Amino acid sequence: MEFPAALKYTKDHEWAKVDGNRVTVGITAFAVEQLGDITLVSLDVKVGDELSVGKTFGTIESVKTLSDLYAPISGKVVEVNKDLDASPELVNEDPYGKAWMVVIEAADAGALAALMDDKSYGEHVKASG
Amino acid sequence: MVPFAGWEMPIQYTGIVDEHQAVRTAAGLFDVSHMGELEMKGEHAAAVVDYLVTNDASKLVDGQAMYTACCNERGTILDDLIVYRAARDRWLVVCNASNHAKIAAHFEKAAKDHCEFADRSDETALIALQGPSAFDVLDKAGADAAKLRELKSFHFRDAVIGNVRCTAARTGYTGEDGVEIFCAWGDAPALWDQLLELGAPLGVKPAGLGARDTLRLEARLSLYGNDIDETTNPIEAGLGWVVKLDKAMFVGKEALAAIKAAPLPRKLVGFEVEGRGIARHGYPLRDVDGKEVGVCTSGSPGPTVGKNIGLGYVPTELAAIGTKLLVDCRGKNVEAVVVKTPFYKRS
Numbered sequence: 403m404e405f406p407a408a409l410k411y412t413k414d415h416e417w418a419k420v421d422g423n424r425v426t427v428g429i430t431a432f433a434v435e436q437l438g439d440i441t442l443v444s445l446d447v448k449v450g451d452e453l454s455v456g457k458t459f460g461t462i463e464s465v466k467t468l469s470d471l472y473a474p475i476s477g478k479v480v481e482v483n484k485d486l487d488a489s490p491e492l493v494n495e496d497p498y499g500k501a502w503m504v505v506i507e508a509a510d511a512g513a514l515a516a517l518m519d520d521k522s523y524g525e526h527v528k529a530s531g
Numbered sequence: 532m533v534p535f536a537g538w539e540m541p542i543q544y545t546g547i548v549d550e551h552q553a554v555r556t557a558a559g560l561f562d563v564s565h566m567g568e569l570e571m572k573g574e575h576a577a578a579v580v581d582y583l584v585t586n587d588a589s590k591l592v593d594g595q596a597m598y599t600a601c602c603n604e605r606g607t608i609l610d611d612l613i614v615y616r617a618a619r620d621r622w623l624v625v626c627n628a629s630n631h632a633k634i635a636a637h638f639e640k641a642a643k644d645h646c647e648f649a650d651r652s653d654e655t656a657l658i659a660l661q662g663p664s665a666f667d668v669l670d671k672a673g674a675d676a677a678k679l680r681e682l683k684s685f686h687f688r689d690a691v692i693g694n695v696r697c698t699a700a701r702t703g704y705t706g707e708d709g710v711e712i713f714c715a716w717g718d719a720p721a722l723w724d725q726l727l728e729l730g731a732p733l734g735v736k737p738a739g740l741g742a743r744d745t746l747r748l749e750a751r752l753s754l755y756g757n758d759i760d761e762t763t764n765p766i767e768a769g770l771g772w773v774v775k776l777d778k779a780m781f782v783g784k785e786a787l788a789a790i791k792a793a794p795l796p797r798k799l800v801g802f803e804v805e806g807r808g809i810a811r812h813g814y815p816l817r818d819v820d821g822k823e824v825g826v827c828t829s830g831s832p833g834p835t836v837g838k839n840i841g842l843g844y845v846p847t848e849l850a851a852i853g854t855k856l857l858v859d860c861r862g863k864n865v866e867a868v869v870v871k872t873p874f875y876k877r878s
Contacts, residue, residue, distance in 0.1 A: 438543060438547055438548075438741070439546055439548040439549075441809065441832045441839075442807065442808070442809055442832075442839075444807065444808075461861075463809050464547075465547045465548060465741065465745060465831055465832050465834070466542065466543075466741050466744075466831070468809070468811070487807075
């Protein structure tokens with residue numbers, strides 16, 4: 403299972419890609435494998451909304467179950483991936499690419515240091531499996 | 532693997548949707564050995580079995596099976612069963628794993644001083660081969676297996692499949708044609724492996740609990756613990772066809788007669804979710820004004836029907852096809868409409 407080294411990870415299996423103070427968020431290949439066939443992605447935020455770390459910004463549902471999506475960092479939503487409305491299967495196909503979910507303009511990008519790198523996340527996954 | 536009624540069960544092998552489609556287009560192989568098998572033997576076995584179930588067991592001939600409810604005195608559902616008449620004095624009752632202890636005790640108690648009772652669950656495995664290609668697979672599993680195609684629906688007989696002696700029944704829980712095969716516990720791996728090997732070129736795949744649930748929901752087959760339980764009766768659950776009030780005395784008859792004679796307060800209906808949302812077991816159902824009127828008992832995406840579907844209890848006045856409802860998906864009211872069931876019927 404792939405956990406790109408360029409990304410940061412949360413214990414709830416979101417990934418975060420940092421570019422200055424812009425943080426792109428999605429869910430990891432491990433989360434996707436646990437959920438199975440994704441059938442619905444509800445991103446319950448719009449551009450301009452303020453999110454605080456740990457707050458839900460939507461839900462993701464597979465045939466069997468559903469899971470909340472949590473913000474890995476506080477900040478303002480600046481982009482929402484509308485493609486996932488019509489094509490939730492993108493999450494299965496390309497979790498680190500086309501299935502990005504939101505972009506958050508971080509209030510304090512330094513807070514991302516609290517997230518895991520790929521190695522610690524890999525160990526976290528092993529412990530959760 | 533997930534724990535299920537004391538068993539470790541595979542939710543999925545290759546993916547729920549993939550397995551679901553395999554069953555609809557080719558065939559799937561299910562290990563449902565967790566189901567309970569109870570044997571009732573002796574001169575009065577037929578009468579005891581008939582007394583415990585709502586459907587009419589006296590109509591069965593040797594080698595014939597029937598689906599039935601098993602109710603308590605209040606007319607609510609202890610379990611749903613398949614009852615098999617092997618001979619006039621030899622019956623098999625298959626119950627849900629989650630109700631095994633309760634139903635075994637219920638049958639054992641009724642059998643006392645009247646007939647022999649034996650719980651065969653620990654020594655009996657059950658493998659279901661379901662789908663349009665099921666009998667093409669059996670064609671390759673020996674001369675006797677090839678003749679199972681002639682078995683009528685809800686009939687069963689002893690058979691040899693591959694090198695395994697078994698009992699094959701033309702029953703299932705997927706909305707597809709196929710067989711459910713009982714064999715000795717120790718023979719199950721051999722039977723499983725042979726069917727999978729013979730079936731692989733035909734697109735047969737192993738299928739888990741997840742696909743079993745989406746398949747049965749599309750076919751509107753009740754799931755005990757979700758759609759039916761001891762708080763529901765067969766009439767409101769749409770199982771009135773297995774309640775035979777014209778037969779001799781049986782457990783729950785008086786209560787069920789009273790339920791049938793009075794206007795029905797609520798009904799189990801099928802609905803399609805029209806808005807963005809997936810109904811799940813336990814979600815409240817609301818009328819269009821937002822008032823809570825019932826509960827979703829089963830819900831998921833329907834891979835073959837291509838819609839998010841569900842079952843739920845609603846007041847009878849909201850049960851007509853075309854009635855608009857709202858499903859409370861964790862605080863979000865999502866539009867739904869009552870539709871005709873089954874959601875899927877094989878052509």
